[in-house]
Amino acid sequence: MNSDAAFLTMTFVVDIDEGGWRPVVLDRLGMNVAMPTSLMTVTDQSGTSTAWKHNHKELYVVTGRYSSDFLAKHHDFVESNASFRDEVYKVRDNTRWVTSSKNSKGSSYSRSEYINGAWSTVFITGDARSEPELGLMISSISTERATSLVPPTDGVLLRNARLLLEEMKASENTGTGSGEVGVSEERRRQPAAPNREPSDASGTGTGFLINTEGVLLTNAHVVDGCSSIKVNGHQANLLASSNTFDLAAISVPGAPLGEPLQFSTKSAGLNADITIAGYPLHGLLGGLNVGRGSISALKGLRGDEINLQISAPVQPGNSGGPAVDRFGNVVGVVVSKLDAVEIADLTGDIAQNVNFAVRGDLAKVFLSSNGIAFLEAKGDDPMDGEAIAQRLQQATHLVQCSG
Known part of the structure; x- marks a missing residue:
């Protein structure tokens, strides 16, 4: 794409x-x-x-x-x-x-x-x-005249890169929500939109470590409007936020946050196994929760290309958590779940396991465009479920927001 x-x-x-x-x-x-x-x-x-x-x-x-x-x-x-x-x-x-x-x-x-x-x-x-x-x-290596390695400024590659950056910048000014860039007002009023409630009543979500400099990735809606952001009780700073991708980067200098997760160098495939981690229903459930599922669809609601559809169970508070593949590498960022109550009112049926994650490729676009370093996997060695859970436990943290 x-x-x-x-x-x-x-x-x-x-x-x-x-x-x-x-x-x-x-x-x-x-x-x-x-x-x-x-x-x-x-x-x-x-x-x-x-x-x-x-x-x-x-x-x-x-x-x-x-x-x-x-x-x-x-x-x-x-x-x-x-x-x-x-x-x-x-x-x-x-x-x-x-x-x-x-x-x-x-x-x-x-x-x-x-x-x-x-x-x-x-x-x-x-x-x-x-x-x-x-x-x-x-x-x-060539015997012909040397040519530049950079794509031509008027070519389609750099044009797409500029358009993506312009769209991200425009969304920050207009407050357009994730996955709704260019959507008409009529379409925005359609029912059954994903439920992006980021947290329980205490205002919490999830974030995960992406580099050795104490930077975590989470959802923009988790930290939107916060006067104070804390990670495991440590004060955090907002580095960058995108309403287009519903992503945000926060930093916690000097805090012990474990080993960062690495991003996969490959896009997630249809029906690929994934594991997610987060802090759902904080205060009701105890600590970090890990769930498993698969990539159900390579697009989100109404063909949205920013999100993947996942079958792993998502609850309020999971927002901003990592979705990793069978190698323990990040392929997505948990963002929302389908509003099952609204779907039931419309169709008479209850939607099951229809949840969404921001595509890992676009998370890397967000980080790169904001000059934020992240790690990519150097190899692909399958891990068992317990090993993946241990890796997620080290890098996934509770994000608390106060207004």
Whole structure:
């Protein structure tokens, strides 16, 4: 969807800018390769050969002009680094040699082009942590004119990103509720809207830790109009709020809040298992509650693309709690439940387990657009139910609002 493209574009452009990614023109070689120039240091330069090293990762680049004899030895060396023969990719022709290999420590790649009587070569090697940078560098190697990595300013990607940011800004000024951007007044008056009652009579909701700086994510309606916000009794500060997504970020500097949750790098799939955590009916029920269910639909009420429909049980006070997948990674933020009483009045039937969560992808858009750091999962290792509950227990906290 456009919101996914907007998020990917915004995060990509930020990473490109922060890393100083630029096409490095290798004039003597007749080639160019993109590098994070602000993070790379030249470690050796002699003749046509230049070597770079990443300042924070095991990532190395060597470029140079070589003879045919050296070319064969070099590519044989890259091939010999592979753990298994099926982890080697080779191209051999009169004007181009390519060798790629992988082992338990990382990957190596070399591309050589026969230009003006010699072999121009770019060699890149790195460990597993540097795979994203290594992949972008490899795909950028070219003998053509260097082009910018940033999408064109008049293209559809940056246009969608701007529209998303403008819509978020406009919603803050108009007070439009989550999931109702651009909805007519007539449609807003339709019955059976989700019940966003955030808490019980004491004014409570849920939040969960998203980084090591003491920042929690919750719903905007949980902290809306609060003169004081507390997390586990500690005073909290409101950092950012969006009525469009019904999300808010709050900080509790110095408070012991456990280990932050990580966001999934993948969108939640239909019928995927999820676990939610929160403080429903605080004062009536005792402490943190954990519930399980699945993704019932990839859209919310009336086709709303901000929310997912979930079957996990939601009660007042659950708002702002995490919804995690079977790997314990965040795929949504619990936001509301369908008004079962109103549905019963309209249809004569009681709706069961029709609840909603803000899509995790859009939660990342909200955080990124407000310059708030969050963690993403580095791998996918399934966890059992008890392990997931322990992870949620460490990161999920009671949010109290006073008017």
